[in-house]
Amino acid sequence: MLRFELQAQCPVTGARAGLLHTGHGIIETPVFMPVGTQGTVKGVTPKDLADSLDAKIILANTYHLFLRPGHESIRRLGGLHKFMSWPRAILTDSGGFQVFSLNSLRKITEQGVLFHSHLNGDAHMFTPESTVDVQLAFGSDIAMVLDECLAYPATPLEAKISMDRTIRWARKGYAHFKKRMEAIKTPHALFPIVQGSMYAGLRKDCAMQLLELEADGYAIGGLSVGEPRELSQDMVEATAPLLPHGRPRYVMGVGMPEELPEYVARGVDMMDCVLPSRNARNGCLFTSAGRVIIKHAQYKEDANPLDAKCGCYTCRNFSRAYLRHLYQAGEILFATLATIHNLKRYLDIMREMRESILLGTFPEYLNAVRSVPVLNS
């Protein structure tokens, strides 16, 4: 059981501020969760993540950690928190996203998903029940139900068939989870995932059926799979209000910095995305003045910090010229400095939003953000 304490709600938009109590700390929402697929947020130490960035919760991935090093190994080593030396909360994705991203390596059946390992080709059956067990072996604070992240575009029929299966999987996974939890003392949660492709009717249908599970929180998945941005937002807008008022709502896999407020305005409490970390490694840095593609020749002798308004270690200590040099030279330090900055930017945006919701000024904040043209993009 996960307690969610709603602290404030914007009277104009649907934005909310709250506290999510987990077995590994209290999470202030709205929250952004850095992605650490393989038990590490690439390029950043858990110390930086916790201390200077002050991330309260990160994501890890069931499919990847199951294949390597294996959930039983992680269990024997004391669980994922201890294994990766991360004392704060962890949310694990079920492998549902790999149904989408590794579509050529899997086969969907009623029982679950048969994956052929991208590492060595071995076949592994992922079921609603087995993915719960694996995530509990990790010691995940928030586990996700096995779902099918459907590619875009999909026909209404394809979307319905897929969604219905995801709902059946959610029921099975949840039943198994409840049974398992009878014997487990520590608090864990299992979130079902609303699917339905880009059809608002299906989304609502799916949400209504998943509500019967009375889960501790609900996710909206199947977004950012190639559809236009407005569509993703429309789907969230159609779904979020149907989800329980007193429980956290999590939109999976979003988004660009300027999109974060849009989701929060639609009543979203939790988000995660690889963009800040992956783009950092690829030289795309998010600043308060827009994107900086650090490899551009114009930064060759730019002595300014990446973002003068940013207080991160990278911006306080290094010039754009130096960051560009590290990038061009293929130096490993670049990934670290860039990721620290991008994550700081995302987490700062979340903190700003939370503050404004608590102060009752979120509508002004949202207007201000919307009126800024997205620079360099």
Place this chain on the structure above:
RNA sequence: GGACGGGUGGGUGAGUGGUUAAAGCCAACAGACUGUAAAUCUGUCCAUCCUUGCGAUGUACGAAGGUUCGAAUCCUUCCCCGUCCA
């Protein structure tokens, strides 16, 4: 002085008579990235012109000349570089 080997576009390095403005790699310059098979992937990369096209023209494989319908590729001379022998 002699004997070999070699000089290719910013670098490296394929190419030994015919879709070769010349492979590949690197560098350089851009673009992409949304529950991470990503420290990855894609494009451009001689010049000028335009009706931006598997376009036109010019220039280009050390230099000059020659053979040939056609040469980076064959011949001659010269200039460089490397290795070895005196």
